[in-house]
Amino acid sequence: MNSTGACIITDRITEELSVLIGNLNPSSVTWLTDDNTRNHCLPTLTGNLPGNNIISVPAGEENKNLEVASRIWKGMTDLQIDRKGLLVVLGGGVLGDMGGFCAATYKRGIDFVLIPTTLLAQVDASVGGKLGIDFESFKNHIGVFQNPVATLIDSCFLKTLPFAELRSGFAEIIKHCIISDQSMFSRISQFDLTAQPLSELISHSVAFKKEVVTKDPKESGLRKILNFGHTIGHGIESLSLNSGHRLLHGEAIAIGMITESWIACQRQMLSAAELSDIVGFILRIYGKQSIDFSTDKLIQVISQDKKNKGNRILMALPDRIGSCQWDIAVTPEEITASIGYYFNA
Ligand SMILES: NC(=O)c1ccc[n+]([C@@H]2O[C@H](COP(=O)([O-])OP(=O)(O)OC[C@H]3O[C@@H](n4cnc5c(N)ncnc54)[C@H](O)[C@@H]3O)[C@@H](O)[C@H]2O)c1
């Protein structure tokens, strides 16, 4: 994989992009948007910038698939983009993963720039070089590691983001604080979501994630701490997709962080006071979600998590607020009990 790629956090996105394009001097500039970012985000940028080529695809995780990837490759082919062309991907994590994947594979790879427009993509998906699409029922099943030439982050795009999406992305910020920074956690836990210093938190999260993925780009050790909240959270998220109450990623991860923190507390890794701080804050932001599937079903799904080894369920668990261990084997009984705790908390 190439280096981590420049990550520029700015409040002057048009100027930054224009300088970047000037330096790269590509043979063409093509924008990749989805329906929403084409309407809400593209007008902010295109006024003074080159590139009238626009490829737009339908929004949503259900479109992060081979068929839509083919449409992107076809769009690039029809526009006769050569190997010196530049693809500017303007969107959330779905488009960043899929558009980056299409660019990284088109003619064996052309340059691409990521401009993440959701909070989740700004603090998580756009850092670390993981690209790909879903395949059949498997999430992120086909993909590559490849970094963009640059990632440009401007919080101005968050103004048009639906509140539920903003709140979903905020779960990754909470996660980053719990696993890496006790004092930042105690700061953010004093505010509601609307009062959070988002620009500062975006920089904090990006710096932290960059540090982790630079040390462990292929997830052989340390990078696994980023999975805190995600073993149980992913299981809940995927079951919720087929239930009457579909949860956004961050809403499921919020439950995952509560239940996994409870397990960490049972194992005397977190103190009861730390657990109470984590749970109190997360419930204040997300409330309590209803789950309409059995814990047996949840255990079945979690057991298939691709991060497990053999038949052991492995988790990343904090050993205090601000620090995290990984590859900790957890039993189905502990998971079941943690869900019971969530409903009674
Ligand atoms: N590569 C990684 O390391 C990594 C990490 C975490 C998540 N992901 C991936 O990210 C994806 C989820 O990303 P997401 O939560 O950003 O979802 P998303 O890309 O589907 O965006 C959510 C919704 O917001 C809309 N939207 C985007 N920006 C907007 C704006 N500024 N104003 C109004 N609407 C806007 C989108 O069109 C979409 O409808 C998943 O596919 C996940 O696998 C990847």
Ligand SMILES: [Zn+2]
């Ligand atoms: Zn996540």
